[in-house]
Amino acid sequence: MAGRLAGKVALISGAGSCGPGWGNGRATATLFAREGAKVFAADLNEEAVEETRKTIEEEGNFCATHSCDVTKSDQIKEMVAACIKEFGTVDILHNNVGGSAAGGAMDMDEEIWDRQMDHNLKHVFLVTKEVLPHMVKQHSGSIINMSSTSGLTYGGAFQIAYATTKAAIRRYSQAVAIEFAGRGVRCNTIIPGQLHTPMVEVRLAGQRTGGDVDAIIASRNARIPMGQMGDGFDVAYAAVYFASDESKFVTGSEIVLDGGMSLKCTPLPDDYPQ
Ligand SMILES: NC(=O)c1ccc[n+]([C@@H]2O[C@H](COP(=O)([O-])OP(=O)(O)OC[C@H]3O[C@@H](n4cnc5c(N)ncnc54)[C@H](O)[C@@H]3O)[C@@H](O)[C@H]2O)c1
Numbered sequence: 001m002a003g004r005l006a007g008k009v010a011l012i013s014g015a016g017s018c019g020p021g022w023g024n025g026r027a028t029a030t031l032f033a034r035e036g037a038k039v040f041a042a043d044l045n046e047e048a049v050e051e052t053r054k055t056i057e058e059e060g061n062f063c064a065t066h067s068c069d070v071t072k073s074d075q076i077k078e079m080v081a082a083c084i085k086e087f088g089t090v091d092i093l094h095n096n097v098g099g100s101a102a103g104g105a106m107d108m109d110e111e112i113w114d115r116q117m118d119h120n121l122k123h124v125f126l127v128t129k130e131v132l133p134h135m136v137k138q139h140s141g142s143i144i145n146m147s148s149t150s151g152l153t154y155g156g157a158f159q160i161a162y163a164t165t166k167a168a169i170r171r172y173s174q175a176v177a178i179e180f181a182g183r184g185v186r187c188n189t190i191i192p193g194q195l196h197t198p199m200v201e202v203r204l205a206g207q208r209t210g211g212d213v214d215a216i217i218a219s220r221n222a223r224i225p226m227g228q229m230g231d232g233f234d235v236a237y238a239a240v241y242f243a244s245d246e247s248k249f250v251t252g253s254e255i256v257l258d259g260g261m262s263l264k265c266t267p268l269p270d271d272y273p274q
Pocket of ligand 1: 023042
């Protein structure tokens with residue numbers, strides 16, 4: 001069924017991908033466009049977001065791009081103003097930017113902690129703050145935030161700031177949902193587990209297995225009861241549901257997509273310090 005987002009304007013942050021292939025933002029932007037949305041795709045990396053635009057246009061759909069670092073509040077203001085100028089409104093806001101940094105509660109540097117707060121959490125507040133007046137004015141809007149199963153439970157790596165920010169996003173979304181439910185604005189959260197997006201090759205393999213891509217893929221797949229990682233389109237299909245009027249009665253809600261991983265206990269590492 002195409003056209004589930006017909007006539008809607010969708011602003012997506014991090015709509016490129018950190019490497020070749022389908023990151024969550026690129027997959028979501030592409031699926032939103034397939035479903036009839038006018039996509040305003042923003043990213044720090046101009047080349048990556050241009051690749052997304054090219055993919056969308058090759059499929060005969062519509063996408064405008066914008067270069068923006070969402071850790072900078074002045075650039076966020078410019079991004080939202082540019083979307084309004086281009087399309088007149090924002091019906092769907094998908095706050096997708098985020099990513100993990102290794103490190104536990106005793107060894108993470110303050111600087112990395114602060115960067116994680118900016119990269120994962122603060123922009124969600126800032127972009128939403130900038131978009132809300134437009135949604136309130138039209139008495140409708142859907143905000144979709146990206147958490148992670150790291151915000152629910154231990155998933156196999158000590159990432160203190162990532163776990164903290166992704167848990168905070170869940171509660172932030174619920175707080176926005178109750179504050180704006182009467183004004184027609186919904187806010188929901190997607191909670192992915194381990195996905196095979198380009199960041200596995202680009203970042204994780206270097207961090208965890210000395211660059212051995214097959215080893216990182218095997219260890220991630222092994223944690224998942226369904227036997228293998230999800231991908232960017234698993235996120236995109238959940239996002240289409242939250243973005244569309246099919247979820248018009250749904251706010252403050254969450255979809256966990258993790259192949260059952262959070263239903264079991266992930267074992268601690270062999271070298272777990274005691
Ligand atoms: N990939 C996974 O396994 C996984 C699992 C759970 C949750 N998530 C969440 O999904 C989201 C996307 O993850 P991904 O792996 O697809 O992302 P990714 O690392 O591929 O990044 C997506 C895009 O964000 C852009 N970006 C980075 N910093 C930015 C900034 N400051 N301003 C604007 N754009 C910026 C990058 O240039 C890139 O094009 C994140 O919030 C992540 O925490 C991912």
